[in-house]
Amino acid sequence: MPTHAAPRTILIIGAGVGGLSAGIRLAKLGYRVQILEAREAGGGLASGMQVGGFSFDAGPYILLDKPGLDWAFQQLGIPSESLKLKPIAAVYHVLHEDGGTTAFDHSLTDTAARFESDYPGSGPRYRALVERTFAIHQHLKPFTFKSQPNVWDVLRTGSLRYVPFLLSSLDSVLKSSGLPLPLRKGISIWTHVAGQPVAQAPSPMAFVPGLFHHVGAYYPEGGMRAIAALLEAEALAAGVHIRYGTKVVAIRTANKAVTGVETAGGEFLPAEAIISNSSGIGTYAELVENFPPTTKATLAQLPLQSPGVCVYLAVQGCRPPYYIRFKLNGTGCTAFVQPGLLEPSLAQNGWYPARLIAPLGHATAAALGPEGQQQLMDELLADPWWQEGLAGYRVLHKRTTFEWGRDYTLYHDSMNPVMTARFMIKGRIAHRSPWVRGLYLAGSSTHPGQWVSFCAISGVLAANCLAQDFPAHA
Numbered sequence: 239m240p241t242h243a244a245p246r247t248i249l250i251i252g253a254g255v256g257g258l259s260a261g262i263r264l265a266k267l268g269y270r271v272q273i274l275e276a277r278e279a280g281g282g283l284a285s286g287m288q289v290g291g292f293s294f295d296a297g298p299y300i301l302l303d304k305p306g307l308d309w310a311f312q313q314l315g316i317p318s319e320s321l322k323l324k325p326i327a328a329v330y331h332v333l334h335e336d337g338g339t340t341a342f343d344h345s346l347t348d349t350a351a352r353f354e355s356d357y358p359g360s361g362p363r364y365r366a367l368v369e370r371t372f373a374i375h376q377h378l379k380p381f382t383f384k385s386q387p388n389v390w391d392v393l394r395t396g397s398l399r400y401v402p403f404l405l406s407s408l409d410s411v412l413k414s415s416g417l418p419l420p421l422r423k424g425i426s427i428w429t430h431v432a433g434q435p436v437a438q439a440p441s442p443m444a445f446v447p448g449l450f451h452h453v454g455a456y457y458p459e460g461g462m463r464a465i466a467a468l469l470e471a472e473a474l475a476a477g478v479h480i481r482y483g484t485k486v487v488a489i490r491t492a493n494k495a496v497t498g499v500e501t502a503g504g505e506f507l508p509a510e511a512i513i514s515n516s517s518g519i520g521t522y523a524e525l526v527e528n529f530p531p532t533t534k535a536t537l538a539q540l541p542l543q544s545p546g547v548c549v550y551l552a553v554q555g556c557r558p559p560y561y562i563r564f565k566l567n568g569t570g571c572t573a574f575v576q577p578g579l580l581e582p583s584l585a586q587n588g589w590y591p592a593r594l595i596a597p598l599g600h601a602t603a604a605a606l607g608p609e610g611q612q613q614l615m616d617e618l619l620a621d622p623w624w625q626e627g628l629a630g631y632r633v634l635h636k637r638t639t640f641e642w643g644r645d646y647t648l649y650h651d652s653m654n655p656v657m658t659a660r661f662m663i664k665g666r667i668a669h670r671s672p673w674v675r676g677l678y679l680a681g682s683s684t685h686p687g688q689w690v691s692f693c694a695i696s697g698v699l700a701a702n703c704l705a706q707d708f709p710a711h712a
């Protein structure tokens with residue numbers, strides 16, 4: 239490579255976890271990188287916010303996939319010690335519709351012993367499920383770090399025997415464990431969080447207990463927002479230029495290849511290669527010009543995942559020991575999240591920040607409308623279950639799905655396509671566009687789940703695809 243050649247300029251749309259990770263990777267590979275971010279700050283859904291004098295995570299609250307984030311950090315040259323992670327001992331508690339409860343601790347021994355005492359025979363069954371699914375997770379983990387694993391990868395790594403598992407749903411994996419329904423409902427709570435029915439949820443959702451028992455569930459010092467803040471600082475330090483307040487309204491193309499982007503201000507910025515951290519579906523449906531209408535229509539039919547509604551609270555006191563308390567309500571759940579239990583320094587005169595989060599199906603959210611969602615939040619607040627043990631509360635802010643959409647530049651007020659078993663089998667939205675040369679995608683639409691760690695991994699993988707196709711120096 240001639241050393242005097244100019245570095246190639248790459249445009250990235252969006253400074254969420256996916257866009258920032260892609261930016262750092264490319265900058266460290268020698269590209270000149272500019273991120274165009276619609277908001278006035280980076281981090282997207284994983285950023286923080288200040289309200290009523292308290293600091294909050296806007297969206298995410300728990301790190302369930304430390305190994306995935308470690309991998310991404312290693313690829314980005316970020317020492318893992320840069321993020322101080324607090325292991326969570328008492329992870330979550332579930333209140334069932336009939337008043338029964340199920341609780342999950344980091345300790346597999348304690349959790350299994352409690353299950354055994356509540357439902358004799360369940361302790362060993364739970365252990366067996368955790369060990370089996372964790373072993374599968376460990377075996378399949380390398381696939382998470384590949385952009386498009388193919389049949390050869392499956393054969394070479396001896397993973398063929400896991401295909402039946404991957405083709406099954408979470409529901410069938412849990413049913414085959416022989417565990418009673420309340421425990422299965424407790425384990426599958428994360429599908430409610432993702433707003434999807436357990437029968438449609440992909441089997442890898444069964445990896446979650448193995449992860450928090452064997453690897454641990456974590457809360458970063460400074461909240462989940464510390465991950466996005468660290469990535470933003472690393473991007474700037476690596477020379478990435480972030481242009482805030484710059485919304486991209488079109489990706490221009492010629493002969494099925496990108497030529498640049500147009501901003502809301504009417505400016506055209508040329509580029510041979512672009513990474514979009516905007517919604518995967520939205521990128522094709524709304525940004526790429528001259529995109530085939532039939533493919534656009536197929537993508538637009540994918541079910542969308544809603545961010546749900548969120549109430550940001552100041553509460554007097556904390557309710558130990560569980561960091562997250564869920565209440566099941568038949569078709570869904572509400573989560574009460576208490577970061578003050580893990581970070582007591584967040585307190586101000588005995589008041590702590592806390593959140594009530596209710597996942598909503600995308601269609602339900604749309605049907606409720608802004609007023610219906612406000613009413614839903616009022617009903618959640620009036621329900622006494624989450625207030626037990628607290629001396630009082632103040633509502634600091636309420637966020638409907640429409641406000642998530644507006645404030646975080648979301649496509650149709652959604653985070654990503656719902657990761658159903660069917661969607662995983664059919665293939666996800668590719669990091670390298672199969673339709674437009676020079677277009678790459680990073681973010682939650684491109685990976686098997688919506689976790690922050692997956693978004694960071696996706697940024698690395700999208701950047702790697704781009705680097706294969708467009709060397710750093712033109």
Ligand SMILES: Cc1cc2nc3c(=O)[nH]c(=O)nc-3n(C[C@H](O)[C@H](O)[C@H](O)COP(=O)(O)OP(=O)(O)OC[C@H]3O[C@@H](n4cnc5c(N)ncnc54)[C@H](O)[C@@H]3O)c2cc1C
Pocket residue numbers: 251252253254255256257274275276277280281282283284296297298299300301302484485486487515516517545546548595646647648653680681682683688689690691693
């Ligand atoms: C309530 C809630 C709870 C969650 N809980 C967890 C959790 O506990 N653990 C976990 O790991 N994950 C959780 N998540 C998911 C996680 O926060 C997201 O999946 C992740 O942050 C998404 O990152 P991203 O890079 O895909 O995109 P985003 O965060 O959506 O960032 C995309 C960025 O691109 C910008 N952008 C979009 N379009 C344009 C455009 N046209 N022009 C310019 N800029 C544009 C946006 O403004 C945004 O800054 C939660 C999310 C929510 C909402």
